[in-house]
Amino acid sequence: MSKDKIAIAYSGGLDTSVMIKWLKDRYDAEIVAVTGNLGQQKEIENLEQKALDTGASGFSFLDLRADFVENYIWKALKAGALYEDVYPLATALGRPLLAKALVDVALETDCTMLAHGCTGKGNDQVRFEVTFASLAPHLKVLAPLREWEFTSREAEIAYALEHDIPVSATKKSPYSIDENIWGISIECGVLEDPMMPPPEDAYQITTSPEKAPDRAAVIDIEFEQGIPIALDGRKMDGLALIEELNRAGAAHGVGRLDMVENRVVGIKSREIYEAPAATILHFAHRELERLTLEKTVFQYKKNIAQDYANLIYNGTWFSPMREALDGFVEATQKTVSGLVRVKLFKGSVTLLGRTSPWSLYNEELATYTEADTFNHKAAEGFIHLYGLGLKTYSEVQARNSR
Missing domain, CATH: 3.40.50.620 (HUPs)
Known part of the structure; x- marks a missing residue:
């Protein structure tokens, strides 16, 4: 047998x-x-x-x-x-x-x-x-x-x-560390006290913002249907693009995260994360969505984002729910193409500009100059109808409270 x-x-x-x-x-x-x-x-x-x-x-x-x-x-x-x-x-x-x-x-x-x-x-x-x-x-x-x-x-x-098992560790590291290309998680040791600032030796790849360069880095990130495809005009595969953003972000102290999170098993845990590329890309992607997604889609997608995050965190990636959510997400990303310019400086990511052929921003409607094409007279009727329900409610409340 x-x-x-x-x-x-x-x-x-x-x-x-x-x-x-x-x-x-x-x-x-x-x-x-x-x-x-x-x-x-x-x-x-x-x-x-x-x-x-x-x-x-x-x-x-x-x-x-x-x-x-x-x-x-x-x-x-x-x-x-x-x-x-x-x-x-x-x-x-x-x-x-x-x-x-x-x-x-x-x-x-x-x-x-x-x-x-x-x-x-x-x-x-x-x-x-x-x-x-x-x-x-x-x-x-x-x-x-x-x-x-x-x-x-x-x-x-x-x-x-x-039992002659070859192990190199003979002294416990003060931290438990898990690493992959999208980020590093650090826990245990002094980090178990939520009031304790993370010691510098807890961080594995990022420069302290105080010691980061005094000159900012400016990066152009190009997206195609929600996926980053180029940095500063250079087409790159996903792996290389993330690696480059990790290096750039880490050098400028970007991507340090400190949170008390709710674990699946019902306890709260204090976790430290380093995720330079993820921090930069999520920021840039969200700003491009602000430019290209219709208002109700943009606002509703925030709910889907939280559901999607919970699904991943809770371990149900291989589920019909994820496949269903993917269908919605893919539909929203058809117009999320364009370029986002960001500045990395001493731990922060700042937006410098964004552009897209699918942009819903119309300067002639938004401007306060003589080039303005917005119909101001239409606002009066719109406001009357928009507030009619609340006006009626207030009138009824006032009448019945006399």
Whole structure:
């Protein structure tokens, strides 16, 4: 009888390294480690050898960056998805793609179980397991960190040393950090006190605004149907464009976010984020929508943006609701083409200008010069009808209160 096979989401850190040995022994199973590259810079070197040395029988490294940008990030950008009006959802957007990649490898290699290294009080366990249920409901899901005997990082390190598991970490970092091309999330340590200003060492890529250059950077961002396609007149693919904006924004201290957010599991959590490109692009995209979307569409889309953000944050990316919302969003983006000019200066993003062939701004109607073509006389009748209901209401209230 063949052994069970478990596909695990593998980062190469302490938890997932210990997981390989722990799961292998507990279930007498073969382990297939799967790593997805979403643009993270740390812990991606020599992962295959590390996984095999730790006890895995197979390893898959998948470059998911282009897929992440084209099919996840751009959808969220077009929707205007910012969780609780702040967080551009970098980690949350990456989880369904990583989970899908794990399912794909599991099915290709005849695995019978899936495993992740998420804790029992975080959002990511929900995002992974809901995605698993959506894409491969027949596969059993394992969450070792919710059930194993280790109660501290030190206990895990001791287990690793006892079983000759190669782990580089011997001292706990004060922060828990997750990184991809759309942003970095930082939590734990002194950040758990909402009154404590984030120490500079918490930030991974951005310059302190106080130390940012005294000369601003001006950038032209060109959009086509809601998707950024060029910087300063240079056509670029999505991955390169985000990387360049991350560098420019980080140098000028742009993209630092500090929020207390409502987690899926019912607790509030203080999170620090660095998202230079996401901050710049969401700002520019919203300003272009102000220029090109009809009033009621622009205002209603704000509701859709929040629904879309909640959907991503809550882990229901692979759902009929997201597909339905995508239909609305795509319809709104047909005219969101044009150029937005922004200034980056000491942590801020400022609008300098915008233009579009689909612009609904009519200077002859808006101007207060002699070129004005607005029919001022029409305003009297409009105001009379617009306020008629309230006028009638007030008259009735006054009559009955005598």
